[in-house]
Amino acid sequence: MDTMASNVLQLVNSTMERVTSALDFPSARAVVFGFQIGGHLFVEVLLLVVILFLLSQKSYKHPKRPLTKKEIDELCDEWVPQSLIPPITEEMRYEPPTLESAAGPHAIINGKDVVNFASANYLGLTGHEKLLESSTLALEKYGVGSCGPRGFYGTIDVHLDCEARIAKFLGTSDSILYSYGLSTMFSTIPCFCKKGDIIVVDEGVHWGIQNGLYLSRSTIVYFKHNDMESLRNTLEKITTGNKRAKELRRYIIVEAVYQNSGQIAPLNEIIRLKEKYLFRVLLDESNSFGALGRSGRGLTEYHGVPIEKVDIVTAAMGHALATEGGFCTGSSRVIDHQRLSSSGYVFSASLPPYLACAAITAIDVLEDNPALITKLKENISVLWKGLSNIQGLSIASNPESPIVFLKLEMSTGSAKDDLKLLEAIADRALKEDSVFVATSKRSTIDKCRLPVGIRLFVSAAHSDSDLLKACESLKRVSAAVLMNL
Amino acid sequence: MIKIPYFSALSTYFSFGLLFVFGHVRDFFRKIFDFFHSSNLQVLLFFCFNKISFASGSCRFWHNSALNASVLCVNDPDCFGRPISSAPDVWFDIVHRYSNDNNKTMRRTSKVTRCLNLGSYNYLGFAAADEYCTPRVIETLNRFSPSTCSPRVDGGTTTLHKELEESVANFVGKPAAIVFGMGYATNAATLPVLIGKGGLIISDSLNHSSIINGARGSGATIRVFQHNTPSHLEEVLRQHIAEGQPRTHRPWKKIVVLVEGIYSMEGELCKLPEIVAVCKKYKAYVYLDEAHSIGAVGQTGKGVCELLGVDTADVDVMMGTFTKSFGSCGGYIAGSKELIQYLKYTSPAHLYATSISPPAAQQIISSIKVILGEDGSGRGAEKLARIRENSNFFRSELQKMGFEVIGDYDSPVISIMLYNPAKIPAFSRECLKQNVAVVMSAFPAVPLLLSRARICISACHTKEDLLKALEVISQVGDLIGIKYSLAGSNKQHQEQGPKKLD
Numbered sequence: 001m002d003t004m005a006s007n008v009l010q011l012v013n014s015t016m017e018r019v020t021s022a023l024d025f026p027s028a029r030a031v032v033f034g035f036q037i038g039g040h041l042f043v044e045v046l047l048l049v050v051i052l053f054l055l056s057q058k059s060y061k062h063p064k065r066p067l068t069k070k071e072i073d074e075l076c077d078e079w080v081p082q083s084l085i086p087p088i089t090e091e092m093r094y095e096p097p098t099l100e101s102a103a104g105p106h107a108i109i110n111g112k113d114v115v116n117f118a119s120a121n122y123l124g125l126t127g128h129e130k131l132l133e134s135s136t137l138a139l140e141k142y143g144v145g146s147c148g149p150r151g152f153y154g155t156i157d158v159h160l161d162c163e164a165r166i167a168k169f170l171g172t173s174d175s176i177l178y179s180y181g182l183s184t185m186f187s188t189i190p191c192f193c194k195k196g197d198i199i200v201v202d203e204g205v206h207w208g209i210q211n212g213l214y215l216s217r218s219t220i221v222y223f224k225h226n227d228m229e230s231l232r233n234t235l236e237k238i239t240t241g242n243k244r245a246k247e248l249r250r251y252i253i254v255e256a257v258y259q260n261s262g263q264i265a266p267l268n269e270i271i272r273l274k275e276k277y278l279f280r281v282l283l284d285e286s287n288s289f290g291a292l293g294r295s296g297r298g299l300t301e302y303h304g305v306p307i308e309k310v311d312i313v314t315a316a317m318g319h320a321l322a323t324e325g326g327f328c329t330g331s332s333r334v335i336d337h338q339r340l341s342s343s344g345y346v347f348s349a350s351l352p353p354y355l356a357c358a359a360i361t362a363i364d365v366l367e368d369n370p371a372l373i374t375k376l377k378e379n380i381s382v383l384w385k386g387l388s389n390i391q392g393l394s395i396a397s398n399p400e401s402p403i404v405f406l407k408l409e410m411s412t413g414s415a416k417d418d419l420k421l422l423e424a425i426a427d428r429a430l431k432e433d434s435v436f437v438a439t440s441k442r443s444t445i446d447k448c449r450l451p452v453g454i455r456l457f458v459s460a461a462h463s464d465s466d467l468l469k470a471c472e473s474l475k476r477v478s479a480a481v482l483m484n485l
Numbered sequence: 486m487i488k489i490p491y492f493s494a495l496s497t498y499f500s501f502g503l504l505f506v507f508g509h510v511r512d513f514f515r516k517i518f519d520f521f522h523s524s525n526l527q528v529l530l531f532f533c534f535n536k537i538s539f540a541s542g543s544c545r546f547w548h549n550s551a552l553n554a555s556v557l558c559v560n561d562p563d564c565f566g567r568p569i570s571s572a573p574d575v576w577f578d579i580v581h582r583y584s585n586d587n588n589k590t591m592r593r594t595s596k597v598t599r600c601l602n603l604g605s606y607n608y609l610g611f612a613a614a615d616e617y618c619t620p621r622v623i624e625t626l627n628r629f630s631p632s633t634c635s636p637r638v639d640g641g642t643t644t645l646h647k648e649l650e651e652s653v654a655n656f657v658g659k660p661a662a663i664v665f666g667m668g669y670a671t672n673a674a675t676l677p678v679l680i681g682k683g684g685l686i687i688s689d690s691l692n693h694s695s696i697i698n699g700a701r702g703s704g705a706t707i708r709v710f711q712h713n714t715p716s717h718l719e720e721v722l723r724q725h726i727a728e729g730q731p732r733t734h735r736p737w738k739k740i741v742v743l744v745e746g747i748y749s750m751e752g753e754l755c756k757l758p759e760i761v762a763v764c765k766k767y768k769a770y771v772y773l774d775e776a777h778s779i780g781a782v783g784q785t786g787k788g789v790c791e792l793l794g795v796d797t798a799d800v801d802v803m804m805g806t807f808t809k810s811f812g813s814c815g816g817y818i819a820g821s822k823e824l825i826q827y828l829k830y831t832s833p834a835h836l837y838a839t840s841i842s843p844p845a846a847q848q849i850i851s852s853i854k855v856i857l858g859e860d861g862s863g864r865g866a867e868k869l870a871r872i873r874e875n876s877n878f879f880r881s882e883l884q885k886m887g888f889e890v891i892g893d894y895d896s897p898v899i900s901i902m903l904y905n906p907a908k909i910p911a912f913s914r915e916c917l918k919q920n921v922a923v924v925m926s927a928f929p930a931v932p933l934l935l936s937r938a939r940i941c942i943s944a945c946h947t948k949e950d951l952l953k954a955l956e957v958i959s960q961v962g963d964l965i966g967i968k969y970s971l972a973g974s975n976k977q978h979q980e981q982g983p984k985k986l987d
Contacts, residue, residue: 079736081770084679142573146814214702343698441638
């Protein structure tokens, strides 16, 4: 036992000695910086070799196999597209009434004379002899179309005259004509607002502005419809919360008279906020040009704000001026920039010359007859009073706005059903009382969520009996339709 | 494809580089001077001007290059936007302008010059007062007044509008049509309605700005295929149907392919039969924009479908404008009855925009009657034959003279290649000196290197007019050195001539 133990001990000792001596072998010894390194070098070298081996191994990646031709063929055969348009429902078959005469304060529908409240003919210039005369002369001289964009011989001298006339009337340095009212806003906005800019816009703006905002790719922030408190809070949030906001371009976009509700924007308040928070203002005066203000110069005159404070003013001419197209006005740098980079101006044919002549004549008539504006204001107040106590309908628009907007007092809950009721009212008013009003229909791609309603466009050419007839008719018909619910 | 001579390519790059540097230097100094008396908006515009994006190849997708356009236009504004004081007929009056501040602002004078019009889109000659159309238009003006002041869906539909839509549908060969007041807005308001997020739009690389804007406004994914190459379209379709939507790989909701009948800057016809065949095979919808081809090509003027023998039922959506061949304004969409009904229900241009002006509508109805021969005279057929003859004659003569000309046989749009940016104003001014008015196209409407002069032939151009134009262009071509196709030593000899004219 003892000998075995001592033998084992000796064996272990001798192995240890051998190992130690091997490790103490001169090659395993190194003197680095005065320190002796023993046999650890061998271990370290082994460790290094293992590390290098592991590093050199590639990590496992799923092998990439592109689709074969056969697989692509199968996928293409399998794929079933949606149909180009959804199935046609009953409400899509709606046909508007067809006019058989000019859309003046009275029109002829189905052989009957009706009182027309569906045309935004605020000054009653539809059918005015001076307009017809100047348009006829223009047609004989220039033909109908201008056959080219403004850059390629589509600039006719009447366009330049019209632009100068508008600028003179409004008191700005220059203006630019567009050939379509709707395209004015969706060409102007992307021209100035680029990706990264901040735009604060009212939630009730029309589709032209919405499309322009989408194309500009800027950051959009909506504020509550015509609510200055909400606007102030939004501006506050943007400027204080975000340090970078100071270096970005910032815009506020509002309409003077909202097409979707008839409200009037409080411009003096907006200008005050704009100057406080350093934003720029774009104003769409389509429904206020020629209708608001003592001499018809629009919202700036109505609120007593100098027009230089508004950076860019656009308007469609298809309302008060009884012609077609649109214009934008502002400082000359603003306008010159649009002449090169506004896509609706550069890449599209220019306005037909006879329409530009009609616009010039319309402005001349307006300047010579300020009584038209007074008559329009009177008509608006008469109609407003007459429609204020209809059962089931309430007026949602401003008392001075030329668009009188009636909405349902008690909404059914869905916009579609509301629209059905309102259309029923409008149909009966037309059939039974020969009063032609329009409901506000929305496109499926329109983002506005304001309530739908019946719109009456007041004209200076409406007589008192017309207005009275409309009030009575709507009272009677809405009571009849809404009582049957 | 066009092969640019090496020397021209190099000199063009050099010229553009020079203009670019010059533009930046000038903006730099403007920034310094404006700092002393600037309003907020001027600094804003400086930033707007500075946002350029130079993309090589087909640059039509990039419209932010205001700097480039502004540099060219500010240096030579007398070549763009020349005002006229008569109808844009075959001979018209160009108003003289002068500038006191180095071409910054141009002022009109009362002096006019009668010039030959090679620039306006007047394919069938309806631009000026016409013996059949104009009396009817004036009658309509007196009856319906210039505007209805109301969108179509409210109180803007008159009997005239209904007649117009039937007439257009009949002319184009589709069951129904809808008409809008502006061609640009037709594209911009229709594409977002037809396709939205989750759909795929495959557009030709040289499509017009209105189509691009409409496609962008729709929210769908946009891919581009090589200009007029059906095989590349097939490749793109196969790849994208197999992969599905980006990131989620869900299948696409629908695919729409956008092509034009005649490409306005090249004068090339679309390879419609092949493209329609590819789209049918892969179940994609075809949207054809016939702005320049409706009324101008085809045996009876019915557009590229008639010319190339494609059945109109195979093209899902046919769009066109009335500005070019009908001498009016506005655009239309023609398709199946259901499609038109749907558009009438939801297209923003139908619901919110003022309806097309009644006199303009009457002009279209009357001109369609003339083209179809329903007015009793043979003027329509005569006009169509003449425009074909004129365009082919003009093109072949230009090619004989040695110009680099692009544009297909039968197309009324002919482009003469210039390449060098300095030749653009030179060509324009020299031609104007000899009373010929032409239109120049430079970047960004065309690729960077391929600037050109574009000529639009009209049915009302007489043989003498064309011969005069050819003579003038030949002289100017010799002066500037653009007869690239003349062989060898002749070409060298001409390019030694003066290149830059002040």
